[in-house]
Amino acid sequence: MKMPPVWLRIAEKIGVDALMVLWRELDGSDDVPRTDNGMLLLRLRPFDSWQRQMRNQHIKMLAAAGRSPAQIRQALMEHYKLSLTTGRIARIINESHE
Incomplete structure (x- = not known):
């Protein structure tokens, strides 16, 4: 086979x-x-789609813990070498409130 x-x-x-x-x-x-x-x-959904979902959940968790978009941006850079604007981070955070 x-x-x-x-x-x-x-x-x-x-x-x-x-x-x-x-x-x-x-x-x-x-x-x-x-x-x-x-x-x-x-x-299977595309892997990058799953990664985005996990990233967004992490961002929302950090926001719920009181971290600002600027602090979250720094954490993403340090831990994942990922650069998002604070505006994009704020939109991701606000998605859960809509």
């Missing part, structure tokens, strides 16, 4: 045993949709 190249790259990065555990878990799950011939249909 030939595996798609993406799965071979994943096996190189996480190890064949870890890939087998993942595959077995997905195959045994009733939560994973399948095609008519039994192929697994995986739906």
Whole structure:
């Protein structure tokens, strides 16, 4: 059986045993949709979308702890090497209040 190249790259990065555990878990799950011939249909949001969501949650947590947008900006630079404007940070904070 030939595996798609993406799965071979994943096996190189996480190890064949870890890939087998993942595959077995997905195959045994009733939560994973399948095609008519039994192929697994995986739906993952783009990784950068997930990262943005985690970043925004972190920003909101810092704001709830009383940090100002300028302090949050500094924390993002120090810990993540991420530069956002204080205006963008304020908009992210205010998204939870709408």
